[in-house]
Amino acid sequence: MFDSYPSKTQKSKELYERAKSVLPAGVSYAIRHFEPYPFYTARANGSKLFDVDGNEYVDFWLGHTALILGHSPPAVVEAVKKQLENGTHYGTSHELEIKLADQIVKIVPSAEMVRFTNSGTEANMYATRLARAYTSRSKIAKFEGGWHGGYDALHISVKYPFNIPESAGLTTGALQDTIVLPFNNIERVRERLKNEEVASIVIEPVLGAGGGIPAEKEFLKGLRELCNEKGILLIFDEVITGFRLAPGGGQQYYGVTPDMTVFGKILGGGFPIGAFCGRREIMERIDTLVYRRPYYSFHGGTFAANPISMTAGLATVKILEDGQLINKLNNVGGKIREKLKEIFEANEVEVQVTGAGSLFNTHFTKEEVKDARAASKADKKKQVDYHLSLIANGVFFLPTHAGALSTAHSETDIEKLCLETEKYAKQCKRTHHT
Numbered sequence: 203m204f205d206s207y208p209s210k211t212q213k214s215k216e217l218y219e220r221a222k223s224v225l226p227a228g229v230s231y232a233i234r235h236f237e238p239y240p241f242y243t244a245r246a247n248g249s250k251l252f253d254v255d256g257n258e259y260v261d262f263w264l265g266h267t268a269l270i271l272g273h274s275p276p277a278v279v280e281a282v283k284k285q286l287e288n289g290t291h292y293g294t295s296h297e298l299e300i301k302l303a304d305q306i307v308k309i310v311p312s313a314e315m316v317r318f319t320n321s322g323t324e325a326n327m328y329a330t331r332l333a334r335a336y337t338s339r340s341k342i343a344k345f346e347g348g349w350h351g352g353y354d355a356l357h358i359s360v361k362y363p364f365n366i367p368e369s370a371g372l373t374t375g376a377l378q379d380t381i382v383l384p385f386n387n388i389e390r391v392r393e394r395l396k397n398e399e400v401a402s403i404v405i406e407p408v409l410g411a412g413g414g415i416p417a418e419k420e421f422l423k424g425l426r427e428l429c430n431e432k433g434i435l436l437i438f439d440e441v442i443t444g445f446r447l448a449p450g451g452g453q454q455y456y457g458v459t460p461d462m463t464v465f466g467k468i469l470g471g472g473f474p475i476g477a478f479c480g481r482r483e484i485m486e487r488i489d490t491l492v493y494r495r496p497y498y499s500f501h502g503g504t505f506a507a508n509p510i511s512m513t514a515g516l517a518t519v520k521i522l523e524d525g526q527l528i529n530k531l532n533n534v535g536g537k538i539r540e541k542l543k544e545i546f547e548a549n550e551v552e553v554q555v556t557g558a559g560s561l562f563n564t565h566f567t568k569e570e571v572k573d574a575r576a577a578s579k580a581d582k583k584k585q586v587d588y589h590l591s592l593i594a595n596g597v598f599f600l601p602t603h604a605g606a607l608s609t610a611h612s613e614t615d616i617e618k619l620c621l622e623t624e625k626y627a628k629q630c631k632r633t634h635h636t
């Protein structure tokens with residue numbers, strides 16, 4: 203079903219050939235590459251991407267799930283246009299950073315103080331350092347399948363096989379203080395940490411790159427209790443779930459409050475951003491007026507609190523604040539998960555549909571998927587085939603990643619997703635029976 207792709211994407215192929223000579227793999231991020239070559243986007247609007255050959259795609263990737271209001275939402279575009287006239291980058295203090303921090307403090311349960319970064323990776327890096335500074339402990343813990351960006355200390359056990367280094371160039375020194383924990387299994391987490399003193403446990407409330415797998419509420423509650431008992435800082439990495447599962451993110455959705463939270467993606471309203479926040483007493487460790495070397499924890503950056511990102515973020519968060527749009531999206535997300543399940547079941551294709559709120563993912567396996575290890579046992583080839591067949595027919599997902607919804611998606615967009623899924627499932631059934 204992917205056969206039609208090359209004939210429709212000749213210009214993309216040419217660009218890919220050019221790109222390969224100046225960009226490794228022809229891309230700026232390995233996950234954006236897929237076979238035979240990725241299409242190159244010419245423009246985007248609402249729920250759609252348009253490639254250089256004029257093909258149109260309903261976009262469920264949404265710029266790495268960042269675009270909850272779709273591409274170029276008018277309210278954000280208007281606000282940014284005005285801000286462009288007033289300066290693109292100050293490198294000084296300004297009111298917009300206070301406004302966005304105020305907004306986060308208002309709606310995110312764990313946030314009393316905030317600092318901004320340019321990406322989720324950076325925010326996780328500074329949050330980890332802060333946790334170490336605050337607790338005076340070196341070790342940290344993360345979960346199997348958890349993705350927190352490319353920061354060395356957290357770049358471990360993301361993909362199966364979990365014992366192979368995620369990248370060359372990661373030193374033993376950088377990783378020796380990182381403990382990897384099993385997801386959704388509180389007994390084994392307790393067991394693993396029995397004789398350990400860790401500064402922090404970082405968790406995605408819904409594993410993103412690990413397979414769109416929600417944490418169980420009881421598991422998160424158990425982690426909260428464990429962290430209280432052992433003086434560990436619980437960090438929610440809400441780079442995906444923040445401002446998506448609920449206005450206050452996964453912590454509001456689950457009713458479990460972490461000590462610190464990391465944001466990115468949606469918070470930037472389509473522009474680069476990251477942020478970390480938490481209780482005042484923890485965040486004060488960054489305050490150079492209160493703590494001096496060697497007791498304070500450094501954070502900074504040339505583009506930290508860039509006024510364009512602050513403007514776009516403010517416009518976005520204000521639209522999401524009352525929760526109405528998010529509730530609507532969560533309802534649609536629930537229906538999509540049900541519908542996809544039904545379609546595959548009706549065609550005798552063994553699939554587990556995972557996700558939460560407005561996130562959804564498919565795993566071609568008959569086993570229940572409650573952690574990244576289970577997800578890794580699913581048939582990856584089928585997953586890629588499914589997504590490639592969607593792409594060839596105008597529905598965009600990255601071949602190996604989950605889908606996300608935006609307020610720009612129409613009923614027709616959702617119907618198209620279901621229709622193309624049905625075509626794929628039927629073809630699987632035919633192949634299976636011949």
Ligand SMILES: Cc1ncc(COP(=O)(O)O)c(C=O)c1O
Pocket residue numbers: 266320321322323324326349350351352406410411439440441442466467475476
């Ligand atoms: C949960 C999570 N944390 C952190 C990151 C890293 O963020 P960034 O790509 O902005 O550095 C990502 C990116 O996909 C993510 O999904």
